[in-house]
Amino acid sequence: MTTAPAEEMKEHETGGPSGPALLLRFLRDTLVAQLLPLVFAGVFMLAVAGLTTTVAWLMEPAFNAIFRSSDPDRLYLVALAFPAVLTARGVANYIARLLLNRVGLDVVATSQKRLFDHLQGMDIFFIARYRTAGLTNRIVGDTASLRSVLIDLMRLLSSDLPLIAGLVASLFVFDLDLALLALVVVPLAAIPVVLLGRAARVVGNRTLVERGLFAGAMLQALQSMRLVKIYGAEEFERKRAFDRSDALYRLSMRSVLIEGILAVSLDLIIGVVFSVIAVYGFYRLSNGTLDPGTLVAFVTAAYLAYRPMKGLGKGMVSAQSLFAVLRRYYAFLDTAPGIPDAPGARPLQVSQGEIRLENVTLHYPGRDEPALDGLDLTLPGGKTTALVGRSGAGKSSVFSLLVRFVDPDGGRILIDGQDIREVPQSSLWRTVTLVPQEAVILDDTIRANIAFGVEDAADAEIERAARNAALEDVVRSLPEGYATLVGEDGVRLSGGQRQRLSIARAMLRETPVLLLDEATSALDPENERTVREAFDRVRQGRTCVVIAHRLSTVRNADRICVMDAGRVVASGTHEELLASCPLYVSLCEQDGGVTDAT
Incomplete structure (x- = not known):
């Protein structure tokens, strides 16, 4: 049986390409389409950087004019320049943030669509292996994390780095000695950034995993609420959910602690820089080798550089969290579909609707015995064939193969002579309708x-399907009729009503092949008889395959196949099997003594 190599996905989350390589791939995949708004955002962020640097340059003439009182006109010009520069800076910053957030939101939407499209192509065993909440968290939570961190990094690259470059260059222009003295201390900031970056990567990976587990615990608690109350297991569920919440809280606090330690470390280093500047600057002022305006401009430039330099340190740590998200993102996207379409697959052409399973074998992972063992089975076109047998005989496995939830390990399955592995799955699903047991x-x-699945269905067609499925009386009893919301998992309907709704859906599709997996098991005898009569009308001209434990529902089938240990051990009509198949007789007796031949 072919399944998605989901185990590989976990390995990819901790190995594979480096973080920067993943970031480059992500930028190439998602940001190329956003090139124009990114360019405009970059232009405005550069304007912000230039205008911020201008503020430092305005400080020198302003303070020199104040202290020397020699050029009041110049002071007035500088005074007018300050609000103009700061206003322009604010407008440019607003536009840049607007553009960056637009890009970020578009990246989130694009990433979510890519993940969802990929998820749609995965087989059901992949979906079963990864919890629903975990997969939802990857599509919703991980992509939201991508947006926030990515916007910070884009702002860092387009604004903070140019701003740092401009301000550092200004420091050297203002005074070479002071600039060299200040920059001797700055490289010390790399030490906490490197050390804490590693810790942030580990915590980021664990937080993403724990967030998925917490979401899974919440979802399971909500889905099993009735069971929890019936068994009085509220305390057990409470402890399980609280344990997950506490684990996520501890990891979040570690992340906050790392950020706090980094901020304190950078503040300490920057504080040392300003102390050195103050002491040396005062010394230079006292001996007349530095004028007040230059010192104030230098300090202003150094202060303005402090925020982006601190942001640079935080950005390098945040990048580790981004790399963790990207590893999960691409581990998911790089997991190949377990059941892909064959190259050059051609649409399925159905005429008679005959189905043949030839020497089919099927093994499920973790099971020693095969589910199907050399199965040969022909399902005549336009006829109704019933599959009966003990639990585990392989009946449901046949259905899983017919809709390609799984592929066989050996043998082949043909519809009108066409191997279903050689046709697009979308074409197969337009041909086959499955009414599941649940x-x-x-x-x-x-x-x-x-x-x-039938978007253009007319109201008359919908109502006819409901009538044929014995659902019309239920709909009429509801205040809003067909517009009634049934709730999550149809919670506002009874089990039988949910089953009839599922049957009505299948009747509306009118596909050439109809698979009924114990479709009337939740119905009372009266409604079961009504629905069976409706199916007798609907199945005319269709290939219909039925699984039922209640053999009274299939005794009128054109042919009944008895399955055992993954093979067909007998076939015939109800009367023929009663006369020739002890296993069928036993099944009938277990079903309440349906052993008469009338």
């Missing part, structure tokens, strides 16, 4: 549930 109900209206 009805899948959407949190939507009755109309939307029936018309799911």
